[in-house]
Amino acid sequence: MQVNINGIETRYVLSNEGGGPWLTFIHQLGGDLSVWDQLAGYFRDDYTVLRYDVRGHGNTAVSGQPFSVDDLSNDLAALLDALGAPTTHLVGMSMGGMIAQQFALNHPSRVDTLTIADSAARTLPEGRAVWDQRARTARSDGVAALVPTTLGRWLTPGFQAAHPEAVEQIREVLAHTLPEGYAMACEALRDFDVSSKLGSIRCPTLTVAGRHDSGTPPAATRAIADAIEGAQFELLDAAHLAPIEQSHRFAALLETFLERPV
Known part of the structure; x- marks a missing residue:
């Protein structure tokens, strides 16, 4: 399905067999909604x-002009408005986790619960050059040039060997991400910093990190939990895409978290 959101034609998939509460998944940089196929299938009988x-x-x-994570948060708000969703449980991975944090700060009354995986509350000054370099590479050589090193960060060698079909789907989506879309997202993540504001988040929060994540060390995700009162932190035996690599364990964690009394 396509809908125009803030002047941008936006693809979405809505699975509401269960007709239950809204549950929204936000993907990583260089990903798309297909990364959530398995988890969406797991939850669609009980959630919208x-x-x-x-x-x-x-x-x-692609956006016609540079954007911020705040703009991406506003895209989500407009999408939920267009679909008639007053509130949602929110799950974001990596870049999606940054968007989820920003959304929870901008629209606290619309977030039932917040789940953040393999993400950080800010880009440290020494990390800004990495985002600039990735943006330059995408623009000059295409996103395909970034695939080998990116997959090495995203997934452990064991998972890549055991699940070649899943890895190939992730590889294809990454390689075909539009260079300018990827580059502008890199620049948005470079400038992201909500670390001083997280204490104002009051919704139930779950954070999840991959033990072998070299791109976003688990300590960065734990820091989000430490900043939000009552937040839960879990560590999985995975690299950066922990909800995908440990999908059964993540689904069990998320199911338990969503069902707890608020």
Whole structure:
């Protein structure tokens, strides 16, 4: 399905077989909504599951001008408005986790619960050059040039060897991400910093990290939990895409978390 959100044609998939509460998944940089296929299938009987392609990713159009994570948060708010969702449980991975944090700060009354995986509350000054370099590479050589090193960060060698079909799908989506969409997202993540504001988040929060994540060390995700009162932190035996690599364990954690009394 396509809908125009803030002037951008945006792809989304809505699975509401269960007709239950809204549950929204937000993908990583260089990903698209397909990364959530398995988890969406797990939850669709009990929730109204929404997945969408962030601007410049998948089948969502590239922005005509630079944008911030705050803008990406506003895209999500407009999408929920268009679909008639007053509130949602929110799950974000990596870049999606940054968007989820920003959304929870901007629209606290619309978040039932917040789940953040393999993400950070800010980019440290010494990390800004990494985002600039990735943006330059995407623009000059295409995102395909970043695939080998990115997959090495995203998934452990053991998972890559055991699940070649899943890895190939992730590889294809990454390699075909539009260079300008990827580059502008890199620049948005470079400038992201909500670390001083997280204490104002009051919704139930679960954070999940991969033990072998070299790109976003588990300590960065734990720091989010430490900043939000009552937040839960879990460590999985995975690299950066922990909810995908440990999908059964993540689904069990998320199911338990969503069902706890609020």
